Amino acid sequence: MAIVGPESSYAERAQRADAADVLASFREEFLRPTRGGVPCAYFAGNSLGLMPRKARAAVEDVLTEWGDLAVEGHMHARQPWYRYHEDLAPLLAELVGAASDEVVAMNSLTVNLHLMLVSFYRPSGRRRKILLLPEEFPSDRYAAESHVRWHGLERSECIVELDHSPLEPISPATIIETIEALGEELALVHMSAVHYLTGQFLDIPTITAAAHRVGALAGWDLAHAIGNVPLHLHDWDVDYAVWCSYKYLNSGPGGVGGAFVHRRHAQNPATLRLAGWWGNDPATRFSMPQWFEPVPSADSWQLSNAPVLALAVHRVALEQFHRATMERLRQKSVLLTGFLEELLTELGRAYPELGITIVTPRSPEERGAQLSVRCAALSHAMYEHLLTRGVIVDFRKPDVIRIAPAPLYTSFMDVVRLGRAIEEFALRHLTDHDDGRVPTR
Ligand SMILES: Cc1ncc(COP(=O)(O)O)c(C=O)c1O
Structure with missing residues (x-):
């Protein structure tokens, strides 16, 4: 079974966390880009934040x-x-x-x-x-x-x-x-x-x-x-x-x-x-x-x-x-970034061919709402794949994908969507480039 499929524990946990999120209503206060009419999952707020509707x-x-x-x-x-x-x-x-x-x-x-x-x-x-x-x-x-x-x-x-x-x-x-x-x-x-x-x-x-x-x-x-x-x-x-x-x-x-x-x-x-x-x-x-x-x-x-x-x-x-208050934003940020970290770590273990390495410190005291990730030789291909899936992250030289789950407008399900897109990339990449081998799990 896929790690981040619709029935996975990640999706279930994300839905529960979103339902309990006291800041959830802020999400509706922002406009966001769409792909094919579907709103994107936006993880580039460390570069340019979304537009508040009231602006x-x-x-x-x-x-x-x-x-x-x-x-x-x-x-x-x-x-x-x-x-x-x-x-x-x-x-x-x-x-x-x-x-x-x-x-x-x-x-x-x-x-x-x-x-x-x-x-x-x-x-x-x-x-x-x-x-x-x-x-x-x-x-x-x-x-x-x-x-x-x-x-x-x-x-x-x-x-x-x-x-x-x-x-x-x-x-x-x-x-x-x-x-x-x-x-x-x-x-x-x-x-x-x-x-x-x-x-x-x-x-x-x-x-x-x-x-x-x-x-x-x-x-x-x-x-x-x-x-x-x-x-x-x-x-x-x-x-x-x-x-x-x-x-x-x-x-x-x-x-x-x-x-x-x-x-x-x-x-x-x-x-x-x-x-x-x-x-x-x-x-x-x-x-x-x-x-x-x-x-x-x-x-x-x-x-x-x-x-x-x-x-x-x-x-x-x-x-x-x-x-929103910084106090509540920080509380959500620590949970959301921790959830992202857990998901990326599991994907990295399950698909070692991706070479996922998290560059950002593991301790919440030493980071904010950003994880910088390297995927060996695949960083740029992964970045481009995510964009086609309506998951907006950014890329910085030499090979770093920056993922910023800004707590004001990012949901836990957005993180699951990102995880799904990475897993899809992993499966497709292995199919295309690795003798058609698709992992069974
Ligand atoms: C760490 C850091 N310092 C300075 C700047 C430059 O900012 P500005 O173009 O607003 O002067 C940026 C822009 O992204 C930045 O990330």
Whole structure:
């Protein structure tokens, strides 16, 4: 009997888990792509989250008010545009574990990273090194390198990439040993909290504390972490963090990013920041002060007035998280990802020819809603097969299939559907390529 057939224990367990899922109704709040008129099972929310149905009306409302009110909308729209971004701060603060004055929705991730590096990479004397993960996301590497060069320094003497295989989880002990070895030469630790390729969730407080012990700062890229794993940035004493909103936060392609700056930096007038009028204290902004008077919060890193159309979508998406709560999402996420892991492991055992290896750490504390899987030489063929079956995952070089069961809209039966498509691939592959041998079980 097939491992994931309609009568299998996986299907039965999935139906029971879906019936008991307190977040199940959120699934209906999203649109999803279809294949042949059938909605897809969507596992690519770590790349681009699904569209909340309410996003369209939210954008139309802003367009209507723009048409009706024009410039008056800044003060008299239902949610006045002048302080639109301020209303989003409490919702973001909940997700990253911060106070509202420590977070701001603005720009995009890489732009925000540059703004943070201006403030928090301040090489001086021997303290000039930046520590990065092995094979960190390219934008982070490029940004770090460009700041090194901006300061007139050389990449080879300032950028330290951890010496470790990028396709294997890294132990926090290795990171901490490197931090300690760099000691007073280390200016900044900048890392992805959840690694885009392996899905590993790093121990942010321990690594941040290690950086602080040697006198360095610690900043985090939360692209794959926000809305995915529990975060307590303020209590963890993180210096800065940046994120995008189009992955787990479902705020649309190129949606507005965000930043966290710890209060001790944001309220310190000596913290250097690039200035623009929107970062000025709103109390004096329109009296057009001659010189920059930063508002003592993360808002002071804003340069320009806020992109209200994009923020309207972001607001819808953040309100969904507020209703769902990170606590419940995390509970479901651990169960759902665990279920996926169990199914993939059994398929791997039953069909060793597929060469299934799960790259992501096995412990729920060290991962979010993503399993990265390699299938020896078959990864790309498997990926393409899944797409034809209406199961959307993604593929990253060299041979990694990333599967992200985002708990807000993924059901346990979606996981079963993925399992069925993998099993179908296994059976067909063996039939086509292995002397017509079909396993009996
Ligand atoms: C880990 C990580 N960092 C940075 C980026 C770049 O984001 P953006 O294009 O919004 O600047 C991405 C994009 O996917 C990412 O995954």
